[in-house]
Amino acid sequence: MKYLYHPNSVLTVSDLETLALDLLSEIPIPGVEAAAFDSGIIRQTLLQAAVDQKSIKAVTDTTRGTYSDDYTLAQLHTVPPAELEAIANRLLCQQAAMILGPVPRIICLDFVDIHYHGCPHAGPGVICHTKPRDGTSQCHRYLAGFILCRAKPLVVAVTPVRGDEPKSDAVERVLDHVAALPFDVAGVLADRGFYDGTSIERLDAVALVDLPVVRRGKQMAEKLNTTVSYWMST
Known part of the structure; x- marks a missing residue:
């Protein structure tokens, strides 16, 4: 390159x-x-x-x-979205190969919201909603995978997130991009935005996952597997 x-x-x-x-x-x-x-x-x-x-x-x-x-x-708008995503992630992969060594890395995942005042171009499903800022709650959302290199975030994978899809679908796509990176994944760091069963299961299939504890009373029990099938004593 x-x-x-x-x-x-x-x-x-x-x-x-x-x-x-x-x-x-x-x-x-x-x-x-x-x-x-x-x-x-x-x-x-x-x-x-x-x-x-x-x-x-x-x-x-x-x-x-x-x-x-x-x-x-x-x-x-004549650029096909799927092709744009594929090219962007190929370039990020090639950049990672040049800058980073082959040692295993920890991948950080984060949802990035860019507030938007306009109208959706390709239908309302592309727009997400978040906390209001600058007079709007509308946003374009992206899921980025990055690593810390010399205390600086280096983006290595990215995918757009639609407002009419579950977050776990975006997690699935970005992990497909992560799988193409030229190093093994030693672990995954994610914030509370990934705290749902499907996302956790998909992340756990790739590497060890570190998620913050969400203290929500009874909702915590629903997120965690607390069912006991039998007890053993010695």
Whole structure:
């Protein structure tokens, strides 16, 4: 991978921009490329929006040499979601292979909510709901798997989470991505968002799982297997 840096090198701002655009170039944008327009402009717009934490419209309204926000979003929506997820996780896997050694690693899992004020593009099921912030409870949710490398989180797997699916389905997908990583999983750390029977069972099949205790009275007994089939005494 020509665009990945050497671990001992120092990256400049220009290097980071080149690296990010090289990674984004791996993702095809069928609509704009079929129309013979410059897909690089759309990737540059997307990168600027991500770095500045702005909307596509905010970037196109204030930056010369960009396409309109409607056209940019229309072309981004031509990227098949399943293909986008597969490419992103392949790049994360390749990056992990370059940066990390082959020793077993502990995977941390976390649900990431990005609050959203707009309308869902592909139906209401894509939007999740969480605690209100900035005037909205709507959010786009992602499940990320990361490891701590030099006290910094390094994302190694990711999957989007729909609002109309159980969290255990997202756990299943991200663990499929984790299985492709170039090292063994020594353990899994997860927060209380994973505290349901199906997710725990799926995580436990991969490696040792560390979950926080949720103190909810009778609900605790329902989460834990407290049934005694027989007693033995010596």
